[in-house]
Amino acid sequence: MDSDAWMRRAELFSQCGTYSLTAGMQFCYHAHFHEFETDGGDSGYDIMAKNCDPKLLKFEMDVFWATYAGVDPVHYFTTYPGRFPLLHIKDLYKDVPVNPHEGPPSDGPNPFAPVGQGKIDWPRIFAHTKQAGTKHIYVEQDRWNQPSVECMKISFSYLKNLRLS
Numbered sequence: 001m002d003s004d005a006w007m008r009r010a011e012l013f014s015q016c017g018t019y020s021l022t023a024g025m026q027f028c029y030h031a032h033f034h035e036f037e038t039d040g041g042d043s044g045y046d047i048m049a050k051n052c053d054p055k056l057l058k059f060e061m062d063v064f065w066a067t068y069a070g071v072d073p074v075h076y077f078t079t080y081p082g083r084f085p086l087l088h089i090k091d092l093y094k095d096v097p098v099n100p101h102e103g104p105p106s107d108g109p110n111p112f113a114p115v116g117q118g119k120i121d122w123p124r125i126f127a128h129t130k131q132a133g134t135k136h137i138y139v140e141q142d143r144w145n146q147p148s149v150e151c152m153k154i155s156f157s158y159l160k161n162l163r164l165s
Helices: 003-022 044-051 063-068 073-079 122-126 148-161
Strands: 028-030 058-062 086-089 136-139
Touching: 003 044, 028 086, 044 073, 058 063, 058 073, 063 073, 063 086, 073 122, 086 122, 136 148
Parallel strands: 028 058, 058 086, 086 136
Antiparallel strands: none
């Protein structure tokens, strides 16, 4: 993690955000796991959030990758409210260790579970979407242990039957 590089990225993203707003669009950033890595200071994700005007940079929180990196997405929703108009969701199998330093190997066990079949506490996540500013939620399944259509049916069924208070 190079905080100077993340600061340069924050400056670039502020410029991108300015150009986007001028064109009538909103600039958003989608993270994976490495943005949450720290060297004792702020993560790259925090550097971007703290150094970019909230009007210029919003985020598409990928709940899987944040969880994989060992961070709590709700922490970000409460720390940077209104910055997450987009949520990208897929689940993380319960037996997969978290690791902000290295992604899952493509030839190793599949870490990507259908929504509701892993360790992510979806009712807790969804309870904070208003605070997060979420407007759209996208389900994704990167890899699957059964036919892809079955994975989507499992995710759909879980979400359809999910009851939030």
